[in-house]
Amino acid sequence: MASLPLWIWVAMLLSMLLPNVHAGHPTWETARFSTPDWISIRPWEADTHLWPDAILPFCFDSDANFEKYRPRIESAFDLWYAAGLPNKLRFRYPTQEACEEYPYVTILVRDTPSMMTATTGVSVPTVGDDGYIPAAGPPTMYVSVEEQDTWEDNIRKIAHLIGHLFGLHHEHQTPSFWNPNTRDSRQFDFWCEYLADFEKKTKQLTYEERWGTVGICQDRTAAILSGFSAANFLPLEANTYFTDAQWWSTPDWNSIMIYSSYVGGAPDRQVLQKANGGIINTNYVPSAKDVAGLKFLYTTGIYENPLSPFFNNPLSPYYGTFRMYNGCNE
Numbered sequence: 136m137a138s139l140p141l142w143i144w145v146a147m148l149l150s151m152l153l154p155n156v157h158a159g160h161p162t163w164e165t166a167r168f169s170t171p172d173w174i175s176i177r178p179w180e181a182d183t184h185l186w187p188d189a190i191l192p193f194c195f196d197s198d199a200n201f202e203k204y205r206p207r208i209e210s211a212f213d214l215w216y217a218a219g220l221p222n223k224l225r226f227r228y229p230t231q232e233a234c235e236e237y238p239y240v241t242i243l244v245r246d247t248p249s250m251m252t253a254t255t256g257v258s259v260p261t262v263g264d265d266g267y268i269p270a271a272g273p274p275t276m277y278v279s280v281e282e283q284d285t286w287e288d289n290i291r292k293i294a295h296l297i298g299h300l301f302g303l304h305h306e307h308q309t310p311s312f313w314n315p316n317t318r319d320s321r322q323f324d325f326w327c328e329y330l331a332d333f334e335k336k337t338k339q340l341t342y343e344e345r346w347g348t349v350g351i352c353q354d355r356t357a358a359i360l361s362g363f364s365a366a367n368f369l370p371l372e373a374n375t376y377f378t379d380a381q382w383w384s385t386p387d388w389n390s391i392m393i394y395s396s397y398v399g400g401a402p403d404r405q406v407l408q409k410a411n412g413g414i415i416n417t418n419y420v421p422s423a424k425d426v427a428g429l430k431f432l433y434t435t436g437i438y439e440n441p442l443s444p445f446f447n448n449p450l451s452p453y454y455g456t457f458r459m460y461n462g463c464n465e
């Protein structure tokens with residue numbers, strides 16, 4: 136190590152201290168610096184606001200579901216707090232009257248079989264196991280407890296949804312991890328053909344419609360329009376996200392917002408692998424970088440919206456764009 140020229144060490148040090156420097160020296164191409172990366176909504180856009188006062192207001196579609204999900208939501212929040220999330224980011228349970236009066240500024244928790252999906256101001260589609268896309272409506276968190284789920288499984292899924300609700304996107308959909316205009320990735324192997332809904336969604340399609348540059352295995356917009364779960368894997372479209380990840384960043388393999396290799400796949404199929412073929416493990420707790428992202432969004436004071444909560448009021452001119460969905464088939 137000591138044989139490395141001094142300038143390389145200086146360059147490496149500078150790259151860590153100055154994360155916005157876009158250096159292209161070939162020596163750096165092989166280096167892999169770990170930067171504090173995360174990816175989120177664009178909080179300055181009209182249709183992608185943060186939750187007012189950093190509070191998620193949960194309402195429930197029945198008393199039974201309140202009893203069922205309250206301890207799960209609280210345990211999931213505890214995972215975030217244990218990972219370092221500031222107490223400023225929190226949840227509350229509005230009164231039944233408030234829930235009924237203000238459905239567009241609260242989150243309705245609905246017990247829905249086979250669905251783990253949350254809505255926010257994020258422009259991400261909801262794709263369930265069967266490609267089901269719920270009609271646009273008030274913010275909702277669709278949750279379920281699957282027979283095979285342990286308590287830990289269920290809590291980590293809800294913790295993942297809390298990440299979405301606050302504004303985080305999937306770590307693996309960070310565009311800098313992918314090559315432009317292709318499903319090939321610098322960091323991942325994405326096996327579209329192993330997705331559980333691949334056969335159903337592609338049997339009527341031509342080769343080009345599957346694998347072409349605007350095919351549903353390559354182009355996220357095409358996947359969204361087909362209700363195809365590849366939409367939860369392919370890189371996000373330009374100008375729809377906010378991240379401090381750089382071209383040299385590596386994925387945060389510990390993120391609760393990254394899919395493990397078996398998410399979304401047909402039985403025993405690995406849809407998403409590391410580029411070297413390695414398995415992406417299931418993460419049961421939020422990572423330090425997940426927390427860093429939410430801290431940046433909610434505690435720096437940069438992105439507070441003076442108009443909130445009117446953006447998600449049906450009378451607001453922004454309402455039409457606000458009611459976009461964020462979700463996943465976790």
Ligand SMILES: [Zn+2]
Pocket residue numbers: 295299305462463464465
């Ligand atoms: Zn998700």
